[in-house]
Amino acid sequence: MSRDTKNIYATAGQMKAARALLELSGEKLAELSGVSLVAIRRAEASRGLAGMMRANADAIRTALEGAGIQFIPENGGGVGVRLREPGKS
Template identity: 60%
Template sequence: MGGGRLSILKVSIEQVKAARALLKWSQNDLAEKSGVSIPTIKRLEASTGPIGGRSETADAIREALEAAGVEFIPENGGGAGVRLKKDKA
């Protein structure tokens, strides 16, 4: 039936900023890790709400943050958020 995710997690700009803060990443760090240009990161982070623009851009940002250990918490009655994954050690 398709190739991949059961549901596409919608990530907000606020979650991206919070995730960067948890990782102590600058906008430049996020641009480097995601392959998204710095001007695009700056433009996106100047807004609020869901990540705008192309879905490929939002996916690249989300995937880079997840690969670094961020978990996105969906809106589930308590508000959307982020956290760092627990070490398995």
């Protein structure tokens, strides 16, 4: 299996911050995303971009967004996450 590290848009910090905002355990994120807990922990332990296969990164991002997280891109102030207002996508 090849790893596609290009265009992985979630950083390890964003993943950890998103879980903290949601008060979501690693185990629960693994359940919601279908990505192994080992892969999640490995990605969160990295620096900068979360080093993982693109499909896993997409699954995690989709699960976090579905739970109410909005990812904030680099916009001069750095990347981040925030809770989305209820009822907004």
